[in-house]
Amino acid sequence: QQQVKQSPQSLIVQKGGISIINCAYENTAFDYFPWYQQFPGKGPALLIAIRPDVSEKKEGRFTISFNKSAKQFSLHIMDSQPGDSATYFCAASMNYGGSQGNLIFGKGTKLSVKP
Amino acid sequence: DAGITQSPRHKVTETGTPVTLRCHQTENHRYMYWYRQDPGHGLRLIHYSYGVKDTDKGEVSDGYSVSRSKTEDFLLTLESATSSQTSVYFCAIRSGRGGGELFFGEGSRLTVL
Numbered sequence: 001q002q003q004v005k006q007s008p009q010s011l012i013v014q015k016g017g018i019s020i021i022n023c024a025y026e027n028t029a030f031d032y033f034p035w036y037q038q039f040p041g042k043g044p045a046l047l048i049a050i051r052p053d054v055s056e057k058k059e060g061r062f063t064i065s066f067n068k069s070a071k072q073f074s075l076h077i078m079d080s081q082p083g084d085s086a087t088y089f090c091a092a093s094m095n096y097g098g099s100q101g102n103l104i105f106g107k108g109t110k111l112s113v114k115p
Numbered sequence: 116d117a118g119i120t121q122s123p124r125h126k127v128t129e130t131g132t133p134v135t136l137r138c139h140q141t142e143n144h145r146y147m148y149w150y151r152q153d154p155g156h157g158l159r160l161i162h163y164s165y166g167v168k169d170t171d172k173g174e175v176s177d178g179y180s181v182s183r184s185k186t187e188d189f190l191l192t193l194e195s196a197t198s199s200q201t202s203v204y205f206c207a208i209r210s211g212r213g214g215g216e217l218f219f220g221e222g223s224r225l226t227v228l
């Protein structure tokens with residue numbers, strides 16, 4: 001019940017296309033859903049995050065769509081660029097901002113954007 | 116830059132030897148974490164700390180211990196390294212202002228032969 005299931009494991013997209021990565025969870029107590037981006041040799045960095053009181057959040061070319069009833073959330077990258085090539089992790093936690101709020105991560109999606 | 120420094124960045128060691136990885140932060144954050152990253156497993160929490168001398172176990176804590184005697188330093192120790200502990204280890208701090216946002220270090224790649 002603590003798992004976050006992420007798919008696909010890898011994704012190849014043409015430049016200018018839309019990249020879509022999906023995550024699903026079981027624990028309805030989760031109240032914070034971030035996406036992290038990781039480039040080779042670097043640590044993950046927060047890309048965008050959403051809380052369950054909204055169904056969508058957009059920051060530039062990156063959008064999180066959140067479906068509370070289906071317990072799913074997804075990352076959409078519009079107009080994908082070669083510079084977006086990285087590994088993306090979804091995550092979830094409960095007790096947002098509280099005493100612990102430990103993040104549970106998905107297994108990651110390696111995105112390659114072809115020029 | 117969240118002011119996180121991990122050391123060493125790379126280490127090769129023999130099975131059975133002790134190994135200590137250090138995470139140093141400069142911004143006085145209360146929460147610090149150690150994760151390991153392995154292909155096909157994503158990031159898994161080993162141990163975390165919520166203050167000086169206050170630590171707790173994560174998902175994959177067996178074979179690891181931690182210590183935090185100062186706010187700025189969080190040490191991860193492998194008492195007797197095994198080949199299954201070959202991994203990339205990431206330290207992270209939690210920004211109180213951001214609620215749940217973690218800032219990660221650059222990672223320490225450990226190879227156990």
